[in-house]
Amino acid sequence: MGMAAAGLVALLLASTSCSGDRGGFGSRPSPTPEPPAISPEPLPSPLQVVVRAREGFRFEPASIRAEAGRALEIVLRNEDDRAHTFVVDELNVLMLAGGGQTVRAAVAIHLGNAGMFAFYCQIPGHRAGGMEGRVRVVPPGSG
Numbered sequence: 001m002g003m004a005a006a007g008l009v010a011l012l013l014a015s016t017s018c019s020g021d022r023g024g025f026g027s028r029p030s031p032t033p034e035p036p037a038i039s040p041e042p043l044p045s046p047l048q049v050v051v052r053a054r055e056g057f058r059f060e061p062a063s064i065r066a067e068a069g070r071a072l073e074i075v076l077r078n079e080d081d082r083a084h085t086f087v088v089d090e091l092n093v094l095m096l097a098g099g100g101q102t103v104r105a106a107v108a109i110h111l112g113n114a115g116m117f118a119f120y121c122q123i124p125g126h127r128a129g130g131m132e133g134r135v136r137v138v139p140p141g142s143g
């Protein structure tokens with residue numbers, strides 16, 4: 001009766017590619033070509049909004065703002081002792097926070113997203129009780 005020991009062998013392959021020295025005597029070093037200028041637009045930092053879910057079926061603030069083309073970070077701080085959600089259908093946002101929880105979501109707001117949208121809590125009865133507000137997505141660059 002023997003115990004089979006399985007050995008793991010990690011094989012590391014280090015491959016170094018040397019571009020050989022071309023050109024012999026008399027060749028002048030050619031200037032290294034500049035990498036093509038891609039000049040990426042610096043990504044604007046995400047806009048952060050904090051929405052609090054309060055006792056009595058309220059969101060505070062009831063109106064938030066976002067910017068088209070700029071990511072939005074939503075911080076949902078549930079100060080109630082029951083669970084709430086934060087939903088924006090048009091922006092594909094669905095967040096759930098249990099009582100006392102804080103959750104975050106990063107939302108891509110596309111350039112075509114400008115407009116006014118409703119946010120609400122989708123737990124039955126909550127929206128009717130007043131848990132709704134609106135997101136205003138302003139065009140890019142409008143502050």
Ligand SMILES: [Cu+2]
Nearest residue numbers: 084085121126
């Ligand atoms: Cu709710």
